[in-house]
Every structure is written in structure tokens, then in C-alpha cells.
Amino acid sequence: MRAVFRLPAAFVIAAMFGLAAPSGSSAQRADDPSVINPDAAPPGSMPELPMPDMPMPPDPGDQGPMVRPAPDADPDVPPEAFGGPLEDGDAADALSPEGDPSSTDLAEPAERAPETLDNLFSDLKKAGDEREARRTARKIQKRWQESGSATVDLLMLRATQAMGHKQPDIVLDLLDQAIILEPDFAEAWNRRATAHFASGAFGKSIADIEQTLAREPRHWGALMGLALILERTGNDEKALEVYREVLDVYPALQSAQDAVGRLAEKLTGPAI
Numbered sequence: 001m002r003a004v005f006r007l008p009a010a011f012v013i014a015a016m017f018g019l020a021a022p023s024g025s026s027a028q029r030a031d032d033p034s035v036i037n038p039d040a041a042p043p044g045s046m047p048e049l050p051m052p053d054m055p056m057p058p059d060p061g062d063q064g065p066m067v068r069p070a071p072d073a074d075p076d077v078p079p080e081a082f083g084g085p086l087e088d089g090d091a092a093d094a095l096s097p098e099g100d101p102s103s104t105d106l107a108e109p110a111e112r113a114p115e116t117l118d119n120l121f122s123d124l125k126k127a128g129d130e131r132e133a134r135r136t137a138r139k140i141q142k143r144w145q146e147s148g149s150a151t152v153d154l155l156m157l158r159a160t161q162a163m164g165h166k167q168p169d170i171v172l173d174l175l176d177q178a179i180i181l182e183p184d185f186a187e188a189w190n191r192r193a194t195a196h197f198a199s200g201a202f203g204k205s206i207a208d209i210e211q212t213l214a215r216e217p218r219h220w221g222a223l224m225g226l227a228l229i230l231e232r233t234g235n236d237e238k239a240l241e242v243y244r245e246v247l248d249v250y251p252a253l254q255s256a257q258d259a260v261g262r263l264a265e266k267l268t269g270p271a272i
Contacts, residue, residue: 081228082194083141083187083221117143121218124250133252137220144216147185152178159191163198171195186215190222202229220250227259236263 120140127133147153159174172195178188193208206229212222223246230239240263246256 077228081221082190082197082225083144083219115139121249124252127252130252130254133250137250137253144187144190144219147178147182147188149182152182152185152188155181156188156191159195163191163195168195168199184215186212186219189215190219190225193222193225197225197229202233205229218249220246220253220256223249224256227256231259231263236267239263240267 117140120136120143124133124136124140127136145153145156147156155174155178159171159178162168162170162174172192175188175192175195178185179192182188189208189211193205193212196202196205196208206226209222209226209229212219213226216222223242227239227242227246230236230242240260243256243259243263246253247260250256
């Protein structure tokens with residue numbers, strides 16, 4: 001399945017369940033006085049954010065239960081749906097070639113290939129074991145979180161805090177502003193897709209997944225989220241296609257492997 005399928009699927013499912021996709025107004029409210037102007041603050045300073053009139057988490061340093069909260073509490077939701085939580089920073093850094101005393105990479109840093117996203121995705125496909133794949137996947141996730149804007153990064157952090165503390169209105173308000181400021185930032189669309197999924201707004205979630213994939217077609221978290229929605233709405237064949245596309249990007253992802261096996265058996269019967 002390729003991008004040709006995704007866009008029609010979004011509107012087909014939205015129509016099936018009477019869920020209207022977002023009109024796009026949130027990404028077009030550039031004249032809204034509440035929108036942050038990233039150039040208004042002095043150079044080198046962090047602009048003050050206009051926050052909604054709702055209580056924020058009590059501790060600004062508290063990110064809630066995890067770095068990126070799971071879309072809901074359903075145990076059937078794969079942890080990688082919409083990206084999933086990142087590993088603990090210290091533990092993950094210990095797995096890096098620079099910090100791993102068992103690493104056999106003797107090349108000098110200048111001799112190593114630059115870790116572009118394309119190179120990282122190539123490494124992800126060639127990973128020899130699950131541990132190596134997770135290490136590479138975490139590097140990609142960290143790249144996905146780099147918006148290039150200190151203001152947007154702060155909005156994303158506060159949205160994550162609010163999501164962890166189950167404040168959906170604040171989450172959506174903050175992500176709306178992030179998308180207005182950086183409409184090409186795929187992770188902001190993915191986070192908003194996560195928030196809509198958590199509230200049961202599958203049509204809106206699919207629309208934001210489409211926006212995510214338009215900017216980063218290899219976003220396995222968004223693909224997992226799309227496949228999960230398709231499966232939950234009875235579109236098993238299309239869900240199976242999307243799970244297989246996930247494995248094209250991230251072959252070692254166990255939850256996608258399990259989903260492919262489960263749906264293939266459901267659709268064709270157990271192998272004899």
C-alpha cells in the first residue's frame with residue numbers, strides 16, 4: 001500500500017463513522033492574536049507563551065507518566081502506535097556506539113557516515129537484532145522531535161505534560177499553535193493525531209495521520225496508528241496492508257510483526 005491508498009482511506013473511514021475531518025482552520029489561524037510570534041522575543045531569549053485559561057500541570061519539569069504518553073489505557077494499543085514512549089535517556093545513551101564499551105566500531109568520528117535520516121532509516125532496515133534496531137529507532141525519534149524552533153519545542157513539551165496529566169483541551173490548544181507556527185513539522189501533526197485518537201475522534205485522528213505521512217512517509221508510529229484505527233473499525237485487509245508497510249520501514253518492530261501474523265491468520269485461516 002502506498003500513499004495513493006491513504007488519502008481515500010481517511011475520508012472513507014470518516015464518512016463511515018460520521019466523523020468530520022478537521023477543516024484545516026487550526027492551521028490557518030495565522031491572524032489570531034493569541035498565536036505566538038517567534039520573532040517577537042529578543043535574540044537568544046525564550047518568548048513568553050500565551051497559555052489557555054486552564055490549569056497546567058503543577059510542576060513545569062514534570063512530563064507526566066512518560067515522555068510521550070500512550071494514546072489511551074487500552075492494553076491492546078501497541079506501545080509504538082503514534083510513536084510510543086521514548087526510552088530513558090541515560091539507558092538509551094548507554095546503548096550508543098560512543099558509550100558502549102563493547103562497540104567494535106573503530107572508525108574515527110570524522111570517518112563515519114553522517115547520520116542523516118536517510119542513513120538512519122537504511123540502518124534501521126539492516127539492523128541485525130532487535131537491540132540494534134531500537135537504538136537506531138530512538139535516534140530517528142529524536143530527530144523527529146527537532147522542530148528547529150525553541151517556541152514550538154516548548155509548546156510540544158507543554159502539550160506532552162498536559163497529555164500525561166489528561167488535560168485534552170490544553171493538549172489540542174498547544175498543538176494547534178505549534179502547527180500554526182510550523183505547519184511542516186510532522187511530529188506536531190502526529191501528536192495531535194494521538195490526542196484525537198485518545199478522545200475517540202478517529203476521523204480527526206486519521207486526517208492528522210495523513211498530514212504526518214505527507215511530511216514523513218516513513219513515520220512508523222503514524223502508520224501503526226492508522227493500522228490500529230483501520231483494525232478497530234473492521235477494515236482488517238487494509239490494516240494488514242498498513243502493518244506490512246510498517247515492516248518495510250522497521251522490519252524488527254515486534255508489534256507490527258505480531259499484528260501481521262494475527263490478521264493474516266484471521267483473514268486466510270491458520271497455516272497448514
